[in-house]
Amino acid sequence: MKNPLVAPELREHLAENNIEALKEFCGSTHPGVIAEMLSALEIPEIWQVLSHLEPDLRAEIFSHLDVDVQVEMAHLLRRRELASLVSDMPPDDRVDLLKRIPEDQREALLPAIAQAEREDIRKLSSYPEGTAGAVMTSDYATLSPHLTAEEAIAKLRHEAPDKETIYYAYVVDDQRRLIGFISLKDLILAWPKTKVDDMMHRDVISAHVTDDQEDAALKIQKYDLIALPVVNGNDTLVGIITYDDAIDIFSQEHTEDMEKLMAISGSHEAASYVHTSAWVHFKNRSGWILILALLGLVSGYIVQHFEGLLLQVALLATFMPMLADTGGNTGSQSATLVVRALAVNEITPRDTLTVLVKESKVALLLGLLLALFAFARVFLFYEGSVTRPTHSPTLIGLAVATALCLQVLTSTLIGALLPLGAAKLKFDPAVVASPALTTIVDITGLLIFFATTKIMLGV
Amino acid sequence: MKNPLVAPELREHLAENNIEALKEFCGSTHPGVIAEMLSALEIPEIWQVLSHLEPDLRAEIFSHLDVDVQVEMAHLLRRRELASLVSDMPPDDRVDLLKRIPEDQREALLPAIAQAEREDIRKLSSYPEGTAGAVMTSDYATLSPHLTAEEAIAKLRHEAPDKETIYYAYVVDDQRRLIGFISLKDLILAWPKTKVDDMMHRDVISAHVTDDQEDAALKIQKYDLIALPVVNGNDTLVGIITYDDAIDIFSQEHTEDMEKLMAISGSHEAASYVHTSAWVHFKNRSGWILILALLGLVSGYIVQHFEGLLLQVALLATFMPMLADTGGNTGSQSATLVVRALAVNEITPRDTLTVLVKESKVALLLGLLLALFAFARVFLFYEGSVTRPTHSPTLIGLAVATALCLQVLTSTLIGALLPLGAAKLKFDPAVVASPALTTIVDITGLLIFFATTKIMLGV
Numbered sequence: 052m053k054n055p056l057v058a059p060e061l062r063e064h065l066a067e068n069n070i071e072a073l074k075e076f077c078g079s080t081h082p083g084v085i086a087e088m089l090s091a092l093e094i095p096e097i098w099q100v101l102s103h104l105e106p107d108l109r110a111e112i113f114s115h116l117d118v119d120v121q122v123e124m125a126h127l128l129r130r131r132e133l134a135s136l137v138s139d140m141p142p143d144d145r146v147d148l149l150k151r152i153p154e155d156q157r158e159a160l161l162p163a164i165a166q167a168e169r170e171d172i173r174k175l176s177s178y179p180e181g182t183a184g185a186v187m188t189s190d191y192a193t194l195s196p197h198l199t200a201e202e203a204i205a206k207l208r209h210e211a212p213d214k215e216t217i218y219y220a221y222v223v224d225d226q227r228r229l230i231g232f233i234s235l236k237d238l239i240l241a242w243p244k245t246k247v248d249d250m251m252h253r254d255v256i257s258a259h260v261t262d263d264q265e266d267a268a269l270k271i272q273k274y275d276l277i278a279l280p281v282v283n284g285n286d287t288l289v290g291i292i293t294y295d296d297a298i299d300i301f302s303q304e305h306t307e308d309m310e311k312l313m314a315i316s317g318s319h320e321a322a323s324y325v326h327t328s329a330w331v332h333f334k335n336r337s338g339w340i341l342i343l344a345l346l347g348l349v350s351g352y353i354v355q356h357f358e359g360l361l362l363q364v365a366l367l368a369t370f371m372p373m374l375a376d377t378g379g380n381t382g383s384q385s386a387t388l389v390v391r392a393l394a395v396n397e398i399t400p401r402d403t404l405t406v407l408v409k410e411s412k413v414a415l416l417l418g419l420l421l422a423l424f425a426f427a428r429v430f431l432f433y434e435g436s437v438t439r440p441t442h443s444p445t446l447i448g449l450a451v452a453t454a455l456c457l458q459v460l461t462s463t464l465i466g467a468l469l470p471l472g473a474a475k476l477k478f479d480p481a482v483v484a485s486p487a488l489t490t491i492v493d494i495t496g497l498l499i500f501f502a503t504t505k506i507m508l509g510v
Numbered sequence: 511m512k513n514p515l516v517a518p519e520l521r522e523h524l525a526e527n528n529i530e531a532l533k534e535f536c537g538s539t540h541p542g543v544i545a546e547m548l549s550a551l552e553i554p555e556i557w558q559v560l561s562h563l564e565p566d567l568r569a570e571i572f573s574h575l576d577v578d579v580q581v582e583m584a585h586l587l588r589r590r591e592l593a594s595l596v597s598d599m600p601p602d603d604r605v606d607l608l609k610r611i612p613e614d615q616r617e618a619l620l621p622a623i624a625q626a627e628r629e630d631i632r633k634l635s636s637y638p639e640g641t642a643g644a645v646m647t648s649d650y651a652t653l654s655p656h657l658t659a660e661e662a663i664a665k666l667r668h669e670a671p672d673k674e675t676i677y678y679a680y681v682v683d684d685q686r687r688l689i690g691f692i693s694l695k696d697l698i699l700a701w702p703k704t705k706v707d708d709m710m711h712r713d714v715i716s717a718h719v720t721d722d723q724e725d726a727a728l729k730i731q732k733y734d735l736i737a738l739p740v741v742n743g744n745d746t747l748v749g750i751i752t753y754d755d756a757i758d759i760f761s762q763e764h765t766e767d768m769e770k771l772m773a774i775s776g777s778h779e780a781a782s783y784v785h786t787s788a789w790v791h792f793k794n795r796s797g798w799i800l801i802l803a804l805l806g807l808v809s810g811y812i813v814q815h816f817e818g819l820l821l822q823v824a825l826l827a828t829f830m831p832m833l834a835d836t837g838g839n840t841g842s843q844s845a846t847l848v849v850r851a852l853a854v855n856e857i858t859p860r861d862t863l864t865v866l867v868k869e870s871k872v873a874l875l876l877g878l879l880l881a882l883f884a885f886a887r888v889f890l891f892y893e894g895s896v897t898r899p900t901h902s903p904t905l906i907g908l909a910v911a912t913a914l915c916l917q918v919l920t921s922t923l924i925g926a927l928l929p930l931g932a933a934k935l936k937f938d939p940a941v942v943a944s945p946a947l948t949t950i951v952d953i954t955g956l957l958i959f960f961a962t963t964k965i966m967l968g969v
Contacts, residue, residue: 412788
């Protein structure tokens with residue numbers, strides 16, 4: 052993804068080796084913007100720019116780079132350079148990078164990092180992927196309840212350069228147990244001599260280290276928080292998750308939901324399409340496709356079982372694709388709506404009855420509409436059939452319409468019930484991917500179609 | 511969605527008419543938590559609680575309620591009550607509510623609202639849905655460049671209670687043109703006598719009122735902003751979008767993407783499944799389903815055209831469901847990956863060649879795997895067919911395998927090309943919904959299948 056539109060200014064300074072101009076340019080622009088411009092350069096060029104900057108700014112810009120670029124760059128740097136860079140990175144970004152570099156490089160790097168940072172890395176890496184503990188950062192500001200507003204502001208001012216946010220500060224007791232929080236806005240509005248204890252919010256909303264990262268992000272969304280404190284089993288404050296982490300979590304979940312819906316396995320990172328090799332894409336996609344093709348054997352057997360019926364009324368074959376598609380489409384629609392409603396906590400498995408009633412109504416309306424259409428369609432195809440049907444178009448039309456209506460009804464209900472069942476059994480409802488559903492309702496659809504037409508046409 | 515687990519405390523206070531306890535409870539808990547508890551009560555009960563609170567707190571809790579609940583409640587209130595409530599709401603939430611109540615009620619309400627708020631409502635409602643202008647709020651803090659840090663903090667402290675955020679303040683010139691921004695953290699860290707002009711960031715990242723709301727939200731994500739300023743054509747500052755609005759925009763886009771992927775039309779609000787009537791669900795879902803059923807006529811004609819071939823080699827019919835499903839599945843997978851990569855700006859239509867190369871490789875691997883499977887399958891079904899085929903299983907197997915491999919290749923490429931084409935033509939790539947794609951590759955698949963088998967079997 053080398054973008055030819057690099058900021059010409061940056062490239063010019065680099066070509067002329069104009070270090071002063073380069074430093075000034077990087078100091079006056081948002082680190083995220085610089086990181087974006089740098090991404091257009093080759094890895095050694097990026098380091099050439101970064102090496103001239105102050106360690107803090109260098110680490111900040113580096114943290115804004117894609118983690119893939121970070122990993123590539125880590126290979127190029129000397130141990131000491133990398134150790135100093137890593138030490139200056141925000142704790143959560145640092146752990147993300149260290150998890151991605153080869154183990155021997157990581158082992159070689161750790162001794163070059165200061166004791167305190169090493170301890171912090173060890174703690175943050177110890178939580179399993181996907182938990183609140185794994186996404187939190189340890190750069191948060193704490194206050195003692197005995198401080199005055201004035202003293203609290205002085206403490207925050209002093210600590211500000213090292214903290215991810217000073218807009219929320221967490222009040223902890225002597226055992227570092229979380230007992231309240233206060234915003235910088237509260238402190239600024241308060242009478243300078245007021246005690247933190249008298250003005251802090253005691254109804255602090257927090258997450259536990261082992262909570263699902265998405266649940267933590269949903270709390271940040273629901274309560275419009277800038278940061279959410281994370282505690283361990285003893286109510287001890289161990290980290291915070293900031294709103295920008297929450298946005299990244301939602302973005303990752305968004306990619307994951309869409310990919311799962313299409314039965315794609317793998318890591319579901321956002322923005323990894325281009326970086327992922329064709330072979331890994333193949334591995335992520337082929338698993339379910341093959342399982343579904345195996346399941347397709349069942350449809351094959353059903354068709355073969357009713358071959359006699361098809362030979363007698365060849366017209367029926369022309370309805371097979373529509374029947375399968377319509378079942379897959381209506382089922383996937385209801386499944387998608389239910390999966391999403393479950394994801395945003397709008398419904399739980401306890402609402403199954405509400406969902407079934409609603410879906411039955413919708414399915415009945417859809418079924419009747421499509422049955423009417425299928426009935427008309429029989430007349431359209433009747434004359435053109437090779438084997439002149441032995442039944443009247445009206446009778447065939449009624450049989451096909453009945454089958455289609457039943458198919459829409461069952462597909463819609465199966466589509467709604469599968470994710471609810473998965474949620475009930477504590478599985479991710481999104482595992483009921485659309486392709487799997489399509490294959491299932493293909494099987495039920497063929498059974499319904501052949502059984503209905505066989506009975507109604509008396510073949 | 512009446513939840514039986516209401517905070518018992520709240521209900522108890524209400525039953526005992528213990529107003530003092532009620533007020534204290536509501537004052538000590540996060541407004542979002544109270545709103546959540548209140549949602550479990552009936553609408554008149556909610557108002558009973560709110561009416562006892564201070565206007566500011568009342569408006570804050572009310573703003574946290576579902577907009578559907580807000581609308582229902584608006585119907586119950588007297589004009590004066592509603593006007594005072596609306597006046598105290600944050601400007602962006604207020605406009606969202608007013609857009610949802612019936613026009614005559616809105617017209618009756620406006621004269622009871624103060625001139626300044628009325629003007630603000632008129633301005634904020636004038637931007638089309640989905641633009642940055644429609645989601646921004648007008649409660650932002652501005653500073654003049656001539657102030658000192660000390661004076662700036664004093665001004666922010668004074669205005670804090672009325673502003674959505676004081677953590678970012680925007681620096682404007684005499685014509686209210688946006689010339690920079692400064693964070694409260696910067697101000698607190700600065701020497702008190704430093705001029706805002708000397709310390710503000712001039713590289714301010716902003717959005718234009720007519721920008722897509724998703725692009726604005728992506729800027730907030732990319733640059734980890736707490737708020738993004740919104741300007742009009744003259745660079746005049748007219749509003750800000752805060753990080754919590756960005757999170758809500760992402761949540762709405764997430765629902766929209768998943769629903770579009772399943773060809774569901776409508777408003778795509780998050781968390782509206784239960785509130786939407788079965789009739790509206792039917793209308794949102796039936797449009798595409800019917801269009802696709804009509805497109806299914808084409809598949810019908812193709813099957814009818816090849817009825818002779820099917821009658822001669824009935825075995826081929828047993829492969830039709832698998833062929834259609836596999837095409838739909840592989841095509842939907844590549845379409846989903848490309849739609850998502852486009853959405854997060856990882857690729858643009860200019861990367862079409864990169865995508866095609868990658869997808870061709872993946873499709874070839876998938877095609878070969880599935881062709882092998884299809885070949886084996888012919889032997890499994892060969893003996894059971896009613897009409898003893900006139901060709902050897904090896905020949906039929908080769909024909910079916912070739913057809914399937916071609917089908918996987920075309921479906922995958924069509925799946926990747928359609929969203930890229932849509933993006934190129936400035937349409938939303940997600941319009942290439944999975945059901946539409948399934949129907950299209952059904953048609954191409956049947957053509958490939960019958961043409962390949964007809965030629966290879968020489969029927």
